[in-house]
Amino acid sequence: MIELQEGIQPSVVQKNSYAIVAITKHGVELSRRLHTVFAHSDLYYMSKFEKGDEEQKHIQVFSGSVRMLLPTLFRQYKGIIMIISLGAVVRMIAPILKDKKTDPGVVVIDDRGENVISVLSGHLGGANELTHEVAAALDARAIVTTASDVQKTIPVDLFGSRFGWVWDSAEKLTPVSASVVNEEHVAIVQESGEPNWWMYDRPLPKHIISYPSIAEAIQAKPKAALIVSHRLLEKEEEVILENGIVFRPKTVVIGMGCNRGTRAEEIEQVILDTLVQLNISIKSVKALCTIDLKKDEAGLLEVVEKYGWEFVYYPPAELNRAAIEAPSDTVFTYTGAYGVSEPAVRLYSGAEQLELVKKKSGNVTISVGVIPF
Known part of the structure; x- marks a missing residue:
């Protein structure tokens, strides 16, 4: 258990890129549900809501004010999902904000799981993409207030997260993401897994093209590739991974x-x-x-x-x-x-x-x- 005290930096066990934080009874129930389906997330909630299976499920509990936990989470996580009121979150994070280039993306969910709000670092920190993915996982409403919402493509590091998809290797995340953002030819091949990963009411961007097989994708010579499959690739297929990522759906x-x-x-x-x-x-x-x-x-x-x-x-x-x-x-x-x-x-x-x-x-x-x- 993490005991939070003034002036003492807590030690946390980070395993993933995103932290989920809850401090209320209903928030804990919602956070456990989200943690189950949202890949690459670590869960933190107050010890008074322990259910006895936290160690088994790799959930970290804490006692004391969540305000003292946030500086550590800010340093270690790419994104923080907080099931706490928006006003309270704003007051708690205000003293620890540094720079939009380095601050993590912060997303807030209301206690009933109806609204998911992008609060901080919407663009550079990825909070806008995270908001949409979390909202889709919870069947909630995504609220993004930036003047130019850039949700026009695939957030590669979050691809399929709400279904529990995981990547084989993070080595190519950055170059593949660059190809997606820079509107280069990107191939998608899906052999298994949930088909409804595109959540927007518009077609895929023209530079992202779905192919029925890896062989056909290789023939098209894309700049990058996203492969969704439970299958281990054959030797001759691995050329697609020179700038590609294999995502493993839970199937x-x-x-x-x-x-x-x-x-x-x-x-x-x-x-x-x-x-x-x-x-x-x-x-x-x-x-x-x-x-x-x-x-x-x-x-x-x-x-x-x-x-x-x-x-x-x-x-x-x-x-x-x-x-x-x-x-x-x-x-x-x-x-x-x-x-x-x-x-x-x-x-x-x-x-x-x-x-x-x-x-x-x-x-x-x-x-x-x-x-x-």
Whole structure:
């Protein structure tokens, strides 16, 4: 816990580019919701609203006045999202403002999550782009008051953030962003993930062109590229990344059954080996699904906690309602379900065709599907 005291600079654990801060009961609920869906964010809220899962979810709690936390956040984060009244925010940040070239973007959300307001460093600090992305994530109204709102293109470092997309590497963020801003030919190839990432009521800028495949994008010789895919690129496709970024949407679902007491190390290794064999990035995994008999299986719980995946389990009757290619009477005898990994994936993902129907490896059975959009 961070204890805030006058004259003492607090120590925070920064893992991401954006900080979310809340100080009220409703603000905390809203902040937890936003933290779940908004990639690259760290969450801070008051200790009196602790729920007991903060360490597991990498949430930092503090006691004392939030005013004393802000100087540290200003130095360390690119953007700060505050679920605090606008007037209070203005008063708290006024003494620590330095320069529009260095101050972070500051965005304020009202306590009910209805309005998202760009407050500080709208252009250079990226608060305008951040406002629109946060508003889209919360289905709220974006309020940007600068005279010339520059929301006419894609904010590369925030691309897909509200869906939880993550990039493979930040190495090319700056040059790719420069190509977007300078209206150079930019290619977009989307192989999976949410299609509604363009949130404005106007067409894409003419210099940003969508291509149906990486091969066609390479042929077009763009200056930069944004690739959205759960798939590991082939060697001949990697030329697109000379000035390109791969974004990983959360679209991959793992179904799993295992013997009681199977160690986390074995479960993890089966997952890693399987994803490599399927040419799938582990960064795109969204959930691990199983039968409710395994909801307390220590090995499964350890793995999902390590990777931050959703852990979903279904009762046998629900699993039996799903389509299954290879029903097993043996599995039914022990569990009441004719299968575990395959129907669990089908239920969660809604996919008709799976990347892997079922594979038995040691103590583990695994199936893999991709959420279709």
